[in-house]
Amino acid sequence: xxxxxxxxxxxxxxxxxxxxxxxxxxxxxxxxxxxxxxxxxxxxxxxxxxxxxxxxxxxxxxxxxxxxxxxxxxxxxxxxxxxxxxxxxxxxxxxxxxxxxxxxxxxxxxxxxxxxxxxxxxxxxxxxxxxxxxxxxxxxxxxxxxxxxxxxxxxxxxxxxxxxxxxxxx
Amino acid sequence: xxxxxxxxxxxxxxxxxxxxxxxxxxxxxxxxxxxxxxxxxxxxxxxxxxxxxxxxxxxxxxxxxxxxxxxxxxxxxxxxxxxxxxxxxxxxxxxxxxxxxxxxxxxxxxxxxxxxxxxxxxxxxxxxxxxxxxxxxxxxxxxxxxxxxxxxxxxxxxxxxxxxxxxxxxxxxxxxxxxxxxxxxxxxxxxxxxxxxxxxxxxxxxxxxxxxxxxxxxxxxxxxxxxxxxxxxxxxxxxxxxxxxxxxxxxxxxxxxxxxxxxxxxxxxxxxxxxxxxxxxxxxxxxxxxxxxxxxxxxxxxxxxxxxxxxxxxxxxxxxxxxxxxxxxxxxxxxxxxxxxxxxxxxxxxxxxxxxxxxxxxxxxxxxxxxxxxxxxxxxxxxxxxxxxxxxxxxxxxxxxxxxxxxxxxxxxxxxxxxxxxxxxxxxxxxxxxxxxxxxxxxxxxxxxxxxxxxxxxxxxxxxxxxxxxxxxxxxxxxxxxxxxxxxxxxxxxxx
Numbered sequence: 043x044x045x046x047x048x049x050x051x052x053x054x055x056x057x058x059x060x061x062x063x064x065x066x067x068x069x070x071x072x073x074x075x076x077x078x079x080x081x082x083x084x085x086x087x088x089x090x091x092x093x094x095x096x097x098x099x100x101x102x103x104x105x106x107x108x109x110x111x112x113x114x115x116x117x118x119x120x121x122x123x124x125x126x127x128x129x130x131x132x133x134x135x136x137x138x139x140x141x142x143x144x145x146x147x148x149x150x151x152x153x154x155x156x157x158x159x160x161x162x163x164x165x166x167x168x169x170x171x172x173x174x175x176x177x178x179x180x181x182x183x184x185x186x187x188x189x190x191x192x193x194x195x196x197x198x199x200x201x202x203x204x205x206x207x208x209x210x211x212x
Numbered sequence: 213x214x215x216x217x218x219x220x221x222x223x224x225x226x227x228x229x230x231x232x233x234x235x236x237x238x239x240x241x242x243x244x245x246x247x248x249x250x251x252x253x254x255x256x257x258x259x260x261x262x263x264x265x266x267x268x269x270x271x272x273x274x275x276x277x278x279x280x281x282x283x284x285x286x287x288x289x290x291x292x293x294x295x296x297x298x299x300x301x302x303x304x305x306x307x308x309x310x311x312x313x314x315x316x317x318x319x320x321x322x323x324x325x326x327x328x329x330x331x332x333x334x335x336x337x338x339x340x341x342x343x344x345x346x347x348x349x350x351x352x353x354x355x356x357x358x359x360x361x362x363x364x365x366x367x368x369x370x371x372x373x374x375x376x377x378x379x380x381x382x383x384x385x386x387x388x389x390x391x392x393x394x395x396x397x398x399x400x401x402x403x404x405x406x407x408x409x410x411x412x413x414x415x416x417x418x419x420x421x422x423x424x425x426x427x428x429x430x431x432x433x434x435x436x437x438x439x440x441x442x443x444x445x446x447x448x449x450x451x452x453x454x455x456x457x458x459x460x461x462x463x464x465x466x467x468x469x470x471x472x473x474x475x476x477x478x479x480x481x482x483x484x485x486x487x488x489x490x491x492x493x494x495x496x497x498x499x500x501x502x503x504x505x506x507x508x509x510x511x512x513x514x515x516x517x518x519x520x521x522x523x524x525x526x527x528x529x530x531x532x533x534x535x536x537x538x539x540x541x542x543x544x545x546x547x548x549x550x551x552x553x554x555x556x557x558x559x560x561x562x563x564x565x566x567x568x569x570x571x572x573x574x575x576x577x578x579x580x581x582x583x584x585x586x587x588x589x590x591x592x593x594x595x596x597x598x599x600x601x602x603x604x605x606x607x608x609x610x611x612x613x614x615x616x617x618x619x620x621x622x623x624x625x626x627x628x629x630x631x632x633x634x635x636x637x638x639x640x641x642x643x644x645x646x647x648x649x650x651x652x653x654x655x656x657x658x659x660x661x662x663x664x665x666x667x668x669x670x671x672x673x674x675x676x677x678x679x680x681x682x683x684x685x686x687x688x689x690x691x692x693x694x695x696x697x698x699x700x701x702x703x704x705x706x707x708x
Contacts, residue, residue, distance in 0.1 A: 067675060086673050099676075114623075143560060143563060169591040
């Protein structure tokens, strides 16, 4: 069986072969043999490269999550997007500023028509007793404010639209 | 005292309910609708639903809580931490209702809850305080003027709050005016009180606090210190007991100052006196937390004292049967706070359903948790999921044990601080005891894991699980199986 996983902005092609305990994993062009010592639902004990590895995996809305040695890996499967905000960074956005987490808008710092810089706080979202700035991901002009002060917002809602300014060199 | 209402939720409600059990008392839980399936509800002898919108309102509803205590036959109320635990009016109303408040007298809460009043009380008691503006001032202009005499850098703080809100660092005199106004605005929004004050700011300080226990018969003891310098957003994330910085001589000095602080306000029950310590070992009173602390388990591990049970015993009028000289550290303990937060995104809260949960175990490992597999982490409450505490014969043993415990911990479905905590514990500065409050920005700035290669074992596990198709997608509608956290029986580690 073949799978494509995405982590951040990279994607990895994986093929799983074999049946029962002895398996082969083909990662891109490498071949990795491993043994399934135990599989209890999503709890796995594998022998790989001469080492025993304990892992727990679960399918979630974001794809597959795998816990290994105190780290959690989030693998987006081919048909799933990693969700709003994933991988976005200041200065590289599309100007549609979305809710990074559910919460309540407790302050709005800008008005429609304001010029804003990438990274500039647009509003303040309160979630889990903490106030977090929601910043612009582009330099440009605020064209729409879609949610008012005091509104409860859900994950991924578009809060503000910023029209990017034409770039200096272009 | 026969029946105690626990006016809280999450891991601390679980902790208090267990202490009640062990002390032969019945425990009454309260819950908001959003918490109907929470672990503390299932552990209690009785549970009372309280109205609240937003859900935190249930745990802040004084009338509702006192009425719930009456209706359920409770004769005492334990407030836990947060919510109403440091609300003097609540303590007073409990007294007036003829119930016992498991905590200090209202007057002590009131004095210590006001940063300005507590500074004055501490100065009068000979407890060292930080140079700062003496009087509180609603007049921000007058405050800015008064602050000009204090050597830079400065810290602006809210008189009525904590947890980093309403705080600003000022390094240049021309920024002072803006900082005071911004802090005041933030404090007004967060605490309903915009009063701020200004203090000298110590570079690279340590945050070290002293646990005290005071009975109602005049005995006040200090129960060692806790090092709490590893903080994000001015909030603690790793704590230990004893502090790697504190020498026996400094311990004695801080211990005496903490006892003087408690006695100055007529303190009774468990409390914590927080100090800021500079690199020369000079220490300054920060505040007193008039309640049990989140990080109390490290002290329990090292002293063998059950602090929550002592809260109950002191509230029932018992005397402390031991002396100051009986209290000495045995080994070392470290606590890591597991929050539903994304450490790669400035510790932004993470919400979702706990899809898989495995708690660490083994000798010297204690887990205080308030979640279970299938539990929904909502934005309504503090994102603390669990606390992992390890004990070892010395600091290094406790540290190595914690690294293993964190590696064993599995929480899927939400982002957590676990991988970040491992990097803190593994860092050579932490191993060397070089713990100052700027540890995270100095040693782990821009923390992230996204550019790491995905290990083959992880890809193999993902492909296996997908090919088996055995793993149903977890949704918010998943019903709650029994809680692994609440099944962890022995909470005490490292001693009898």
